[in-house]
Amino acid sequence: MTRIIMHGCNGAMGQTITRIVKEDAEAEIVAGIDIHNTMENEYPVFQSLSQCDIEADVIIDFAAAVAVDSLLDNAIVKRLPIVLCTTGLTEEQLKKVKQCSNLIPILKSANMSLGINMLLKLVKEAVSVLAPADFDVEIVEKHHNQKKDAPSGTALALADSINEVMDGQYEYMFDRSTRNEKRGKKELGISAVRGGTIVGEHEVIFAGTDEVIEFKHTAYSKAVFAKGAVAAAKFLKGRRPGFYDMSDVVRI
Numbered sequence: 001m002t003r004i005i006m007h008g009c010n011g012a013m014g015q016t017i018t019r020i021v022k023e024d025a026e027a028e029i030v031a032g033i034d035i036h037n038t039m040e041n042e043y044p045v046f047q048s049l050s051q052c053d054i055e056a057d058v059i060i061d062f063a064a065a066v067a068v069d070s071l072l073d074n075a076i077v078k079r080l081p082i083v084l085c086t087t088g089l090t091e092e093q094l095k096k097v098k099q100c101s102n103l104i105p106i107l108k109s110a111n112m113s114l115g116i117n118m119l120l121k122l123v124k125e126a127v128s129v130l131a132p133a134d135f136d137v138e139i140v141e142k143h144h145n146q147k148k149d150a151p152s153g154t155a156l157a158l159a160d161s162i163n164e165v166m167d168g169q170y171e172y173m174f175d176r177s178t179r180n181e182k183r184g185k186k187e188l189g190i191s192a193v194r195g196g197t198i199v200g201e202h203e204v205i206f207a208g209t210d211e212v213i214e215f216k217h218t219a220y221s222k223a224v225f226a227k228g229a230v231a232a233a234k235f236l237k238g239r240r241p242g243f244y245d246m247s248d249v250v251r252i
């Protein structure tokens with residue numbers, strides 16, 4: 001049995017995971033953490049991890065970037081592994097996550113779905129062939145109107161995956177509205193659309209002369225992220241301190 005503390009338990013993802021775990025005989029949410037205790041849950045809810053005195057194996061985090069520093073500090077005190085799914089972290093926070101992973105196991109992924117983790121690999125192969133043939137790369141992501149961060153963590157992860165193959169040559173272009181010049185060869189455009197209840201769409205466009213190749217992933221429900229997060233929690237239980245990602249959990 002994997003005993004989970006759900007950080008951000010009253011949010012959209014926290015409640016989706018609560019439903020998924022109810023059907024899972026090998027996992028249990030033993031406590032929740034959320035700043036507002038507005039929901040009825042079958043487990044006790046605390047305002048901060050520091051107040052939680054329940055024994056657990058792992059924390060699943062889908063909350064807010066502002067909550068990540070205290071989450072890390074308190075998880076270290078309690079020696080609890082974290083499946084870190086919140087996006088929109090600052091460069092400073094990303095450094096802190098890496099440092100903390102020397103003390104506790106941390107699995108960080110901007111997208112817990114199998115499809116996106118497959119796509120992270122596919123785009124590497126694509127860019128290695130298409131960039132030398134002068135294809136331009138653009139990423140377009142679409143999400144619901146409740147999302148706070150832009151561009152999405154997944155769009156940035158896809159860009160980083162592509163840029164890794166290119167030895168960091170690409171410069172990310174988030175806004176062309178104030179520019180009055182042609183697209184540069186080493187630009188990687190990232191555009192964000194927000195509206196309605198779109199769960200999550202990511203398109204990676206390789207545009208060449210007279211031909212275009214597009215990779216697209218569509219999430220039709222938040223359950224794809226929730227299932228991945230629960231699988232990651234089971235994987236992380238009892239691990240050594242270290243920095244992990246979804247490629248350690250899913251075989252691709």
Ligand SMILES: NC(=O)C1=CN([C@@H]2O[C@H](COP(=O)(O)OP(=O)(O)OC[C@H]3O[C@@H](n4cnc5c(N)ncnc54)[C@H](OP(=O)(O)O)[C@@H]3O)[C@@H](O)[C@H]2O)C=CC1
Binds near residue numbers: 007013047067086149
């Ligand atoms: N890695 C992945 O696969 C995915 C990542 N995400 C990311 O997960 C995060 C959460 O997404 P989602 O569930 O849709 O967002 P929600 O806003 O619906 O849920 C977040 C919850 O965390 C609460 N919260 C805010 N601040 C704190 C705090 N300091 N301590 C504890 N709880 C806090 C919020 O409360 P309140 O509403 O009162 O602010 C809310 O209940 C986002 O960063 C999103 O981008 C989402 C889906 C997939």
Ligand SMILES: O=C(O)C1=N[C@H](C(=O)O)C[C@H](O)C1
Binds near residue numbers: 152
């Ligand atoms: O906020 C969301 O909803 C999502 N956030 C993640 C991101 O920023 O990439 C993952 C997913 O696309 C849904």
